[in-house]
Amino acid sequence: MPDYKAPLRDIRFVLHELLDDSKLAELPGYADATPELVDSILDAAASFCEEQLVPLNRPGDETGSQLANGVVTTPPGFKEAYKAFAEGGWISLANDPDYGGQGLPKLVSFAVEEIICSANLSFGMFPGLSNGAYNAIALHGSPELKSFYLPKLTTGEWAGTMCLTEPQCGTDLGLVRTKAEPQPDGSFKITGNKIFISAGEHDLTDNILHLVLARLPDAPAGTRGISLFLVPKFLPKPDGSPGPRNALSCIAIEKKMGIHASPTCQMAFDGATGWLVGRPHKGMSAMFTMMNAARLGVGVQGLGIAEAAYQGARDYAKQRLQGRAPQGPQAPDKPADPIIVHSDIRRMLLTIRAKTEAARALALWVGKELDVSLKHPDPAAREAADDLVALLTPIVKAALTDLGFEAANLGMQVWGGHGYIRDNGMEQFSRDARITQIYEGTNGIQALDLVGRKLSLSMGRLLRRYFHPTAAFIEESMTDPALGEFVLPLAKCFARLQQATAFVAETGLKDPEAAAAVAPDYLKLFSYTVFATLWVRMAKIALAKQNGEEAEFYKAKLACARFYLERILPEHSAPFALVMAGKGALAGMPIEAF
Structure with a gap:
């Protein structure tokens, strides 16, 4: 696998010089988020990812997650790495201190996410999904749901998922058929099948919290009749420990082009017990909380792949000897020049690098604006920042994931025939990057969102x-x-x-x-x-x-x-x-x- 080193100087250039992240410390709740603290967090994130996640990336791709007797096992080393990741506080960076989080800016979290995605995209999906579930419960859950479940998500003891897609509906969630039957105790029985559920079943945590879209018996047709439910894998005991198994199961995991270490599950809910999140028939607004955050997160995945592909291609181009430069030998002491002297190689490397550095600036800019939209004391400033985040979200998702796939393919091209060989690791970037252009709303859907909603709003x-x-x-x-x-x-x-x-x-x-x-x-x-x-x-x-x-x-x-x-x-x-x-x-x- 190509080596990866977190591009800390480039990240700091964007944070400190382009965006002047020192101003974030002026926002309520962010007083401790000084550039010095941010730098120390980035150093620690780089060390963890380079030392523990990069070595698992290629073996995880080769082994993949495995399903046997309803149990999904992640690749060797993932469970230990996840435990260290959670204990290191990496899941809780931007979570609310009221629930055990560190309360750091989203901007810092975005920067760390890039490093994680470059190091091991499949691994990064597990905590990423949990953060999405955390955000939806935090914004739409009842006080009881928040106080009971958010601390477990913050520590990483429990994980979360998004259960939207069904065999007959993907983008058009108005076609959801999963049913929710009210129970006398205020809970609901959830029945239906979901597909394409990332991390729907795994062995990394003691429990998994599924956020499931379903219809109540009196639900109106279409998206106006969808509600959101929290359905745990194990029903919790009063003391917060996992209790009996809920009536849900993973019936298959998909055989995919890439992200093999991340299990993409088919889930069956057979009268599983769940609790309403938010108001009845208002599940789409709650789910969009997860989806909008996820779309930004997927954009960062594309950025992470692009950076990793660039580093792999650059390092190879500097050491691979082939031919002589048109202007004459550049390494006369060697039998041939390194291929980086050739114009076509430089074109590909510069294309990746120039787009990747702009993509990083865009992702972190949106992260900063997201913090302003959440924390600024002036309502007008919050509204302006929220507007900008909404406008740029489909661009982040589509442009950065298109870049990830383009960079992966250009990086493989730099390697030539050796890039096409599985053992060298470059082709994995192309396979992993391809899904980012599809899930959380295809890039065509992002374009429709930009033109159909954001322009006219x-x-x-x-x-x-x-x-x-x-x-x-x-x-x-x-x-x-x-x-x-x-x-x-x-x-x-x-x-x-x-x-x-x-x-x-x-x-x-x-x-x-x-x-x-x-x-x-x-x-x-x-x-x-x-x-x-x-x-x-x-x-x-x-x-x-x-x-x-x-x-x-x-x-x-x-x-x-x-x-x-x-x-x-x-x-x-x-x-x-x-x-x-x-x-x-x-x-x-x-x-x-x-």
Whole structure:
């Protein structure tokens, strides 16, 4: 397996210099979250992941999780690593101190999640799902549910899942058939089958808390009739210890392309006891709490894969000897030059790196805004931050997972034939990354969410949270001659995004199918623009520091910025043209002709 070292200097550049995370300590509850503390947390996370999770990644892929007699066993070493992970407090970083959490900013949690996902994506899914369950219960559960279950999720003693999908419904959750029958004691009997349940059964924890979508007997049709229930694997005793087995079971685990160590389960609920989370028939709002957080988390998974693929490809390119550079031997003392001297190799490496660094900046920016939306004392500031998070969530999920798969494939290409060989570990990145473009809402669904909901919400209020500051930043930057080479490409792309936005908004009012037809291209255009915006901001910092301490670090930042703006950003012309072309040829083929 390619070696991985957490890119701490690059993460700190974004946290401390681009986002100025020191200001988070001014928010209520975050007084201890100083840059010094954040640095120590990152150091510890890097050590844990490099030493304990990376060595389990390839063996876990080879062995996978196994189902026998209803029991799922995770690969060797996972149980011990999970115990150390939980005891180290990594699950509780951003959880509420009232339930045993550390109360740290989401921003810090996002940075740590990237490192975990680079080190071992399958392992990272277990605590990631538990955090999703924690968030849903914390926001929508009764005081009794919160006080009883959240401490167990915080310590990692118990795990959580999301049980949405059924054989007949994936994206369209209005088709859910699972039933919930009220009981005299206030509980419910849950009956139905769920599929694609990540970590639905495993041996890492004493109990698993399933959050299940189901219908009450009087439920209206469609998504308006869905409720959310907490259904434990073992019914807890009054003292909080696991009691008798609930009437649920894992009947199969899927044989998948990737993430083999993460069991994807088919779950049967046969009159299992559960408790209502939130109000009756309002399960979708509670589930969206989990899904929105999960979509950001999946975006970070794509980022983690991209970084790991970059490191594996870069290290190989520096040591693999093949041919001579066009300009003459670069390693005359060796029989051939390292392949990194060749332009095509450098193109692939720079493509991964330039997009990955912009993706990291985007993910952490959204993490910071999420903290502001939760903690800022000014309601207007909270609303503005929440709007921006909502707008950027589908872009984070889609753009970063597309990047993860692209980076994995480019990284394998750098290795050539050796990248295609399983023993070398590069092809695993491609297999693991592919699911991120599918689950928690396919990337096509993210595009529809952006165009169908986020653009029109509150008369375009969400859009203004990005458009107005970006326009002001471009205007301000135009007066700086040193920034000219960076800001001019951004200004051109941003102008096209504005034009495309107006076109989509206008045509969508007349013909919703037309807006849906160009939604994926619009999201791509938006992501190119956001990445460019962040690169110009990073270039501005690097320009001011390129002749001081760490000069080489900042010069490398400028080189990446130039590559993105000169060699990648021009690609925005294609999705712009596709948006402006409308639905035309796409809608012209009769269904019968397919």
